[in-house]
Amino acid sequence: MDTKQGFFSTLKDDLIKSLLPASGATPISTLLRRRKKDHFPPLDLLFAERCPSRPTVEAMSPLKEGPEETECSFSVSSSSDLRLLLGVLGAPLAPLRVSITEPFPHLAIKDIPIETSSAHYILQQYIAASGGLKLQDSVYNSYAMGKVRMIASEFETANKLVRTRNPSKAAQSGGFVLWQMKPDMWYVELSLGGSKVHAGCNGKLVWRHTPWLGPHSAKGPPRPLRRALQGLDPRTTASMFMNSRCVGEKKINGEDCFILKICSDPSTLKSRSQGSAEIIRHVLLGHFSQKTGLLIHLEDSHLSRIQNNGGDAVYWETTINSFLDDYRPVEGIMIAHSGRSHVTLFKFGETAMSHTKTRMEEAWIIEEVAFNVPGLSMDCFIPPAELRFGSVTETCEE
Template sequence: MRILCPNVDREDGLETVLEVPIPDEMFKSMGSNAALRWQNMATWMKAQTSDKWSSPIVAARYNELSFLLFMIGSPLIPFQIEIGQSVTRPVKHSSIEASTAKYILQQYIAATGGQPALNAVNSMCVVGQVKITASDFHQGDQNVKARKSEENGGFVLWQKNPDLWCLELLISGCKVISGSNGKISWRQSSNQIRPISKGPPRPLRRFLQGLDPRSIANLFANAVCIGEKIVCDQDCFILKLDTNQAALEAQSGPNYEILHHTIWGYFSQRSGLIIKFEDSRLLTVKTSRDDEGVFWETSTESVMGDYKYVDGVNVAHCGKTYVTVFRYGEHSANHKRQLEEKWKIEEVDFNVGRLTTEFFMPPSDFVNEHSRF
């Protein structure tokens, strides 16, 4: 991945450190030779202003990219993972399904390095690259497949705990900044056309794709085991967790309501590791008081692999995520769309020094508008 951009104006000038490293495929698409690619990169970096998005064609393109980044690049999970929660829970007075789930989590903790190694992690930084493809919206029950053309990009992810994190994700010149400062979570795309979205603090789904074993174990601490299934030629236990009504109401807004959100974790019986993470969400969006609303159902599944130890902690280094979006309702024809993301982790560092809470503050315009937070 490309980390530095040379000074194209002065040969003796210092190189610029890119905020988000970019994959080689994205760099190669910027021109026919290295000099032209760097020139185009520098031009793009200088052109991140609001007047750039005045063209309807450009605006439509970046709205599409923002949709991809929001839906598959930076989705959130509606569960609050308690920071001080013990990974291991007593099985006394638990049902058979809940007791089985706790035993499976104990095996998972051992497979990812053991509880002392997990508890020794107080922060992390992750650098990776993504390739995203998407289909158009198709009407009815047609089979849809993602287009062959790929959008390439990279991301940098920082975390101190599940409620204190920041993600910068860039694909094809469009950037999304997403984060949580412990009080609120927020997302904003670089084109400034979409308003900033905010809500209660929530963990980023990407952490739960094999990157943060302690959060994964704490997340499923109240889950139940509902059976077994073969995933990627491996026999797996299935753990299930439903979002409670209070959490759903807290994350609903004046014009939309989250009706349910369920997650599943598939843990290998052979290795003890989580190799598939799945969630399903249904919400309704209302345009008027008397409107019954349009329903949006989103099903997401991530398959993880290439586990490697980093400072004694076993984390996934690659995977694929599939998203299927259904839209239906009285005033909307049934539509279906499919998204796909291939991701690869380039670097993982734990216990990053000087990573203070100020690092996770929202953008300044957000702070000025919502100073009460």
Template sequence: MRVLCPNIDREDALETVLDVPIPEEMFTSMGNTVALRWQNMAMWMKAQTLEKWSSPIIANRYNELSFLLYMMGSPLLPLQIRKANSSTRSIHNSSIEASTAKYIVQQYMAAIGGQPALNTVQSLCAIGQVKISASDFHQGDEVVNSRSRDEAGGFVLWQKDPNLWCLELLVSGCKVISGSNGKISWRQSSNLQRPMIKGPPRPLRRFLQGLDPKSTGDLFLQAVCIGEKIINDEECFILKLDTSQSDLEEQGNPKYEIIHHTIWGYFSQRSGLLVKFEDSRLLTVNSDNGDGIFWETSTESVIEDYRYVEGVNIAHSGKTTVTVFRYGEQSSNHKRELEEKWRIEEVHFNVWGLGNDFFNPPSEFMKREKAT
């Protein structure tokens, strides 16, 4: 990963630290020589202006990348993760399915390092890289045979709490900043013509792909065990959780309604670790004439390469696939498939000086909120 950019104007000046480290693959695609690559990167960084987005070709390309980054790179979950201590949560006075799930979560918490190690973690910073590809929209009964070329990029992720986090994601020249300050969650792209999206605080799905074991355990303490399944030659328990109606209603707004959202976790019977994470969501988007268009999104992440970082077992790589269905009275039945391969390069705990104010939205957004 490239973390420093030379000063193009002065060779003897200090190098500039990149806001988001970029993978070598993305850097090498910018030119034939090292000097040309840095010059092209500097030109791209200076070109983030409104004039750049006035070109239809660039705007269409950017809208496509924004769609990929919202769907794959920074999806949010429409629920609240309730803090709990799995070591003290009783498995009695519950149904057999719920009691079994709590026991499986206790084994998971032991496998990722145990409660004492988790209690020492107050904050997190992770640096990683991604490759994203996608098919075009096609008829729902057609077989997808081709995807676009891989779009490479990197990200930096900060967290103090399931609802206190910030993500900066840069892929193929498109940047998305997303975060939650405990009161609202928000997303904004570097295309300033696209407005900021905001809503109630929600957890980032990427945390539950092996980066935040504590929140993963707290989440699945509310689940039930529905059976067993073999995943990549691993015999796994299946835990299922349906998002409550109150959480769904809190996340909705006049433009759309979330009808249901279900989560499944597959926990290895051998190691106790989470090896696969799935969720499915159905929402309806209200059009101006009152007709609704349904969007059904199914996402699954295979989680791999667990390594201990300061006593906590963190997953360092995996693959996520997303299938998007769109249908309704005013829409043909269309389907699209997306794929992301990700790898964690660095993980650091207990970042010094990381205050709650760090997770606030950009200042111009806060000014608009106060004005209204």
């Protein structure tokens, strides 16, 4: 408790200093000068051997005896594994609806909790480190293209752990393109292993098209694409965390970070649920570097409950940990040009010994980024005809 109080007390002192007029340098100007000297090394070879300093996902403690660990040559070449990868990593959404036209709150320390005022201060640093609000607001559309590699790396049951043999060979390669346009419109196309996922939002409706389900709309309000928050859209990222709370600090890859937390509100969770599928919670944690002010890690936790007819409920928990690397300026805006995600899909609830846990990995590299692309219009974000004319019903998130 003393450590937490000291942490918020220090933030409060910095916040007060930043609000006072002074002839000297402000924390934000100091941050900008520091950012010019920083150098971000390029991403290591995709799916190379993990070094000891890189965090790995620990195996879950067994309920009775330790799981039998084996190696297997299973890979994403099978249609079921490919469907799993594309379903989970193809086009996940952020927890909340945001609007980049909504103004940011002014820095203040009166009549608001210290966790909230601290979050506002951290976001001001992030906006400045990313290029500044004026420059970001001048962007009315954007384009990004990149390469991805994905793999289903582990499958665990109560008494067995199967790992992929030769993950560098088993990983599937692909690519994606992402278009965004104000207000709240986006379209992404991701191909992997000969299959392709399309998803988009016209500002009112979020939809997705997969080879196994065809076109279908997402329940609930329109929300940003999570991939855009992975260092590609600092303006939307700042809006996403605008109503967050600062919940502490943590080291990420040896770098001190502030932690901002947001949660889906009950009304949003209810609107995203359907039939026997209920969304229980959706939490997003952003880790912002104390050295550079930039977002370097996202942790996304999503829990849903499915009630079987006449049986016990089954719970699905999806956790995505994304590490953002290689920040470089594009037309003055800082963009993360590489990163990797570790995903855990945990199924539990039927019986004590019947849980399953699947681990997946993704690595990506951004090859092209452009802003204010001529010719991009609202027509590029029109949903499929089946959804526009109401011939396809809404589906709950996977």
